[in-house]
Amino acid sequence: MIVLKYEKTYPSSMVSHIDTVRLMNRIIRRSGIDIAYSAGFNPHMEIFFSPALSLGVESVCEMMAIKQPSDIEAQTKPLSNATAKSTIEISSAESQIEVNASKDCAEEAHSILHGHNADAINTNTGIINDAQSILQRLNAVTVDGIRFTACWIKEKNPNFAAHVYYASYLFCLEGIGSLKIDDITKGEYFIEYIEKGTLIKKDISDLVKFVEVRDKDCIEATLACGNKNLKADRFICGVCANNGINAEGVKIVKQKMFDEQLNEITVALL
Amino acid sequence: MNKIDLTKITKPSRYVGGEYNTPKIKKDAKVQICFCFPDVYEVGMSNLGMRILYYMLNSLDFVSCERCFAPWEDYAEALHEKDAELCSLESGTPLKNFDMVAFSVQYELCYTNVLYMLELAKIPLRTAERKQGDPIVLAGGPCSVNLEPLADFCDFIDIGEGEDVLKRIAECLAVTKGKSRADIVAALDQLEGCYAPSLHPVGFFYETDSEGNRTFVGQSLPDKVVKQQKVADMNACFCPETAQVPNLEIIHDRAVVEIFRGCANGCRFCQAGFIYRPVRERTPEYVAELSKKLLDSTGYDEISLNSLSTSDYSHLRELIDYLTPYAEVNHVNYSLPSLRMDSFLGEYADKKRKSSLTFAVEAGTQRLRNVINKNITEENVLSCLTQAFQMGYSSVKLYFMLGLPTETMDDVKAIAELAYKIHALYNREKCSKKPLKLNVSASVFIPKPFTPFQWEAFDSRESVEEKQRYLKETLRKKGIAFNYHDYDSSVAETLLARGDRRLGNVLERVYKQGGIMDGWCEYFALGRYIDALKCEKIDINEFLGAQDVNKVLPWDYVDIGVNREYFLAEREKAYKAETTPNCYKQCNNCGLLERGMCSGKVVGT
Ligand code: SF4
Numbered sequence: 001m002i003v004l005k006y007e008k009t010y011p012s013s014m015v016s017h018i019d020t021v022r023l024m025n026r027i028i029r030r031s032g033i034d035i036a037y038s039a040g041f042n043p044h045m046e047i048f049f050s051p052a053l054s055l056g057v058e059s060v061c062e063m064m065a066i067k068q069p070s071d072i073e074a075q076t077k078p079l080s081n082a083t084a085k086s087t088i089e090i091s092s093a094e095s096q097i098e099v100n101a102s103k104d105c106a107e108e109a110h111s112i113l114h115g116h117n118a119d120a121i122n123t124n125t126g127i128i129n130d131a132q133s134i135l136q137r138l139n140a141v142t143v144d145g146i147r148f149t150a151c152w153i154k155e156k157n158p159n160f161a162a163h164v165y166y167a168s169y170l171f172c173l174e175g176i177g178s179l180k181i182d183d184i185t186k187g188e189y190f191i192e193y194i195e196k197g198t199l200i201k202k203d204i205s206d207l208v209k210f211v212e213v214r215d216k217d218c219i220e221a222t223l224a225c226g227n228k229n230l231k232a233d234r235f236i237c238g239v240c241a242n243n244g245i246n247a248e249g250v251k252i253v254k255q256k257m258f259d260e261q262l263n264e265i266t267v268a269l270l
Numbered sequence: 271m272n273k274i275d276l277t278k279i280t281k282p283s284r285y286v287g288g289e290y291n292t293p294k295i296k297k298d299a300k301v302q303i304c305f306c307f308p309d310v311y312e313v314g315m316s317n318l319g320m321r322i323l324y325y326m327l328n329s330l331d332f333v334s335c336e337r338c339f340a341p342w343e344d345y346a347e348a349l350h351e352k353d354a355e356l357c358s359l360e361s362g363t364p365l366k367n368f369d370m371v372a373f374s375v376q377y378e379l380c381y382t383n384v385l386y387m388l389e390l391a392k393i394p395l396r397t398a399e400r401k402q403g404d405p406i407v408l409a410g411g412p413c414s415v416n417l418e419p420l421a422d423f424c425d426f427i428d429i430g431e432g433e434d435v436l437k438r439i440a441e442c443l444a445v446t447k448g449k450s451r452a453d454i455v456a457a458l459d460q461l462e463g464c465y466a467p468s469l470h471p472v473g474f475f476y477e478t479d480s481e482g483n484r485t486f487v488g489q490s491l492p493d494k495v496v497k498q499q500k501v502a503d504m505n506a507c508f509c510p511e512t513a514q515v516p517n518l519e520i521i522h523d524r525a526v527v528e529i530f531r532g533c534a535n536g537c538r539f540c541q542a543g544f545i546y547r548p549v550r551e552r553t554p555e556y557v558a559e560l561s562k563k564l565l566d567s568t569g570y571d572e573i574s575l576n577s578l579s580t581s582d583y584s585h586l587r588e589l590i591d592y593l594t595p596y597a598e599v600n601h602v603n604y605s606l607p608s609l610r611m612d613s614f615l616g617e618y619a620d621k622k623r624k625s626s627l628t629f630a631v632e633a634g635t636q637r638l639r640n641v642i643n644k645n646i647t648e649e650n651v652l653s654c655l656t657q658a659f660q661m662g663y664s665s666v667k668l669y670f671m672l673g674l675p676t677e678t679m680d681d682v683k684a685i686a687e688l689a690y691k692i693h694a695l696y697n698r699e700k701c702s703k704k705p706l707k708l709n710v711s712a713s714v715f716i717p718k719p720f721t722p723f724q725w726e727a728f729d730s731r732e733s734v735e736e737k738q739r740y741l742k743e744t745l746r747k748k749g750i751a752f753n754y755h756d757y758d759s760s761v762a763e764t765l766l767a768r769g770d771r772r773l774g775n776v777l778e779r780v781y782k783q784g785g786i787m788d789g790w791c792e793y794f795a796l797g798r799y800i801d802a803l804k805c806e807k808i809d810i811n812e813f814l815g816a817q818d819v820n821k822v823l824p825w826d827y828v829d830i831g832v833n834r835e836y837f838l839a840e841r842e843k844a845y846k847a848e849t850t851p852n853c854y855k856q857c858n859n860c861g862l863l864e865r866g867m868c869s870g871k872v873v874g875t
Pocket of ligand 1: 547548549853856857858859860861862863864868869870871872
């Protein structure tokens with residue numbers, strides 16, 4: 001798996017999640033890096049994303065993972081030099097490969113196949129699969145607002161959904177530092193918003209882990225992200241409304257993602 | 271650049287630009303042009319003509335060309351709220367600061383959007399109201415063969431294919447830069463294929479009866495014949511080897527290559543078939559080369575090989591042989607739209623996806639198909655479907671037109687009969703377990719300028735609705751889906767397609783009454799047009815009714831190269847249900863040959 005960290009800033013922050021998927025597809029195709037296509041009538045590349053951003057929210061910590069052909073090889077070809085045990089596991093896993101890309105036995109097979117050389121260019125085939133070249137290639141054909149900042153070759157699908165629980169954001173707007181925020185994490189705290197035409201009043205106190213004034217024009221907050229989710233734009237609009245401030249024009253930048261124990265999501269953790 | 275809070279706007283990426291492959295915008299170039307597309311981003315960005323001309327203009331060192339699309343209503347409201355004006359996508363420059371804003375007018379129902387965009391840009395609507403320093407407003411595109419309804423709003427109009435003429439226009443703007451508006455417009459009016467309506471007025475004549483009631487009796491023509499421009503050689507004319515890649519999904523979200531321009535078939539209802547004559551083919555090598563370059567530089571995984579009638583292409587097999595290996599290695603799909611599904615099915619049908627098959631049958635009986643010169647027989651359709659059903663296809667779409675000249679209820683009944691036959695055929699031949707998905711669509715025939723049917727009447731509401739009702743009920747009995755085109759919007763389309771310069775006032779009234787995005791059914795209301803016509807004391811039947819062949823038509827000043835006599839002769843043949851062979855088989859002397867615009871055989875064969 002190729003795991004990438006990237007920034008999504010204006011104007012790409014105005015691109016919806018579903019269009020971002022399409023856009024990434026084309027960046028990857030233009031870059032010429034070697035990636036895997038699914039089998040079947042309508043082959044498509046297999047990409048996995050960290051939790052979707054709201055439209056307009058910028059980020060310096062988005063992540064995605066792309067399947068490489070070697071991931072598929074590792075799953076589908078029985079390995080001649082592998083131990084009898086792992087060979088059996090692989091064949092028993094074959095039928096599930098399309099559904100679940102991160103079966104443990106497939107990982108094991110992959111590490112056997114690649115040993116410690118997963119980061120090297122395969123000089124025999126000319127195929128680019130080292131992190132540095134991948135990063136360079138992608139950034140050469142990216143669009144305004146998308147910049148790839150890190151790349152790793154991993155053996156298993158990082159399964160972002162299982163790891164990401166929180167994300168921290170900066171909210172910047174003139175005078176936003178005067179917001180009264182102390183009571184947000186202390187007991188009940190309600191915000192109001194409109195969803196599908198109906199006004200909703202919601203207690204968000206247990207979706208906010210941390211909130212602090214950085215300076216007079218900036219606050220920082222760590223909010224639930226992933227399965228339990230508090231949209232950053234909804235959060236700031238609600239808090240601003242409670243304080244009688246107009247949130248129009250607020251700039252929101254996602255800074256970091258965290259796991260359940262508030263450890264920062266790093267590649268080692270995935 | 272206007273400060274709109276885009277998070278409150280639907281599909282904000284329509285308004286931010288930044289697409290991959292956007293050419294470098296030269297803010298210091300002598301001539302600054304903004305291309306305006308009077309429909310939303312997703313429609314405009316799908317337009318091949320605009321893609322070509324945008325790159326062509328930006329390839330000129332003295333020109334910078336940016337884009338602007340009709341914004342959705344919420345964005346327009348935000349502009350009003352901020353008292354801001356419509357700006358270009360690339361550099362956020364107000365449209366009114368450009369030397370020229372050029373509208374690409376693709377269909378009649380976007381005419382009101384031209385007014386909408388001008389007003390949002392704070393450019394005076396009418397030529398007569400514009401002052402020194404206001405941009406020159408140009409309109410062109412397929413509708414340019416009769417843009418009389420927009421004449422009051424356009425400083426000048428260019429008629430025909432834009433590759434060469436737009437370059438000359440840009441050169442003219444460079445030479446006349448700094449001169450008075452009147453001088454610039456006069457200079458543009460001198461260019462071949464261009465004309466400034468304000469310099470060539472038309473007169474309208476009326477008769478008044480003893481009670482003072484006025485009836486319209488005719489018009490005079492502009493004192494200039496304008497020759498529609500055509501590219502001579504599709505292998506030599508400008509063609510970009512790349513395309514912008516939009517950041518949101520557009521209508522035709524794929525790479526597009528034109529394999530040839532024009533159509534040899536001469537279907538008598540089809541305006542494109544006449545105004546884009548003659549057929550000019552590209553070599554298969556060139557098309558394949560272009561396709562690869564487009565795909566590599568955009569990252570698209572799909573390419574559409576476009577033309578008006580792809581199965582006529584003389585080198586289709588060679589082209590497919592060139593492309594298939596590349597497509598397989600690179601996981602690319604290519605599609606061949608408007609492929610006539612007759613002899614080709616077995617070889618070229620997409621074997622993988624078994625997508626649906628489409629037949630533009632157009633009319634129910636062979637008699638009526640002969641009238642319209644549509645070269646497809648029931649046998650073609652059924653034998654092709656027999657093969658297809660045996661291969662596992664289970665989805666078929668049939669397209670028809672209602673209200674064609676000489677049509678009777680027998681022709682309409684034959685539509686249902688054909689659908690029933692296909693239904694029975696499927697049950698006999700199918701190899702798929704799926705039930706047949708048969709979809710019958712019927713649009714309303716619109717008599718368009720520059721066709722042998724340009725004088726025909728537009729069918730009445732009662733008649734069309736009766737035919738639609740019959741088909742709906744009959745087809746429902748076998749569970750066949752029936753879609754039909756809304757009569758009201760076809761009325762407006764006919765009115766504007768055959769319209770004259772008096773409709774300028776009508777369009778302005780429609781627009782002022784809220785008429786925008788008329789191509790979108792949720793926005794369109796015929797009532798606005800009817801009310802506006804009433805206010806202007808214009809009888810809509812002047813445009814919908816049969817036209818007297820001896821009367822001057824509003825577009826008679828445009829020379830598309832095909833003779834009026836040819837249209838009249840084709841009309842006579844239509845009444846006798848006689849067909850005319852296509853240009854691959856023989857030259858029918860439509861007029862292009864004698865003008866030196868066609869060699870009398872299809873170029874490239
Ligand atoms: S001149 Fe002849 S061959 Fe050329 S377009 Fe006309 S009919 Fe066809």
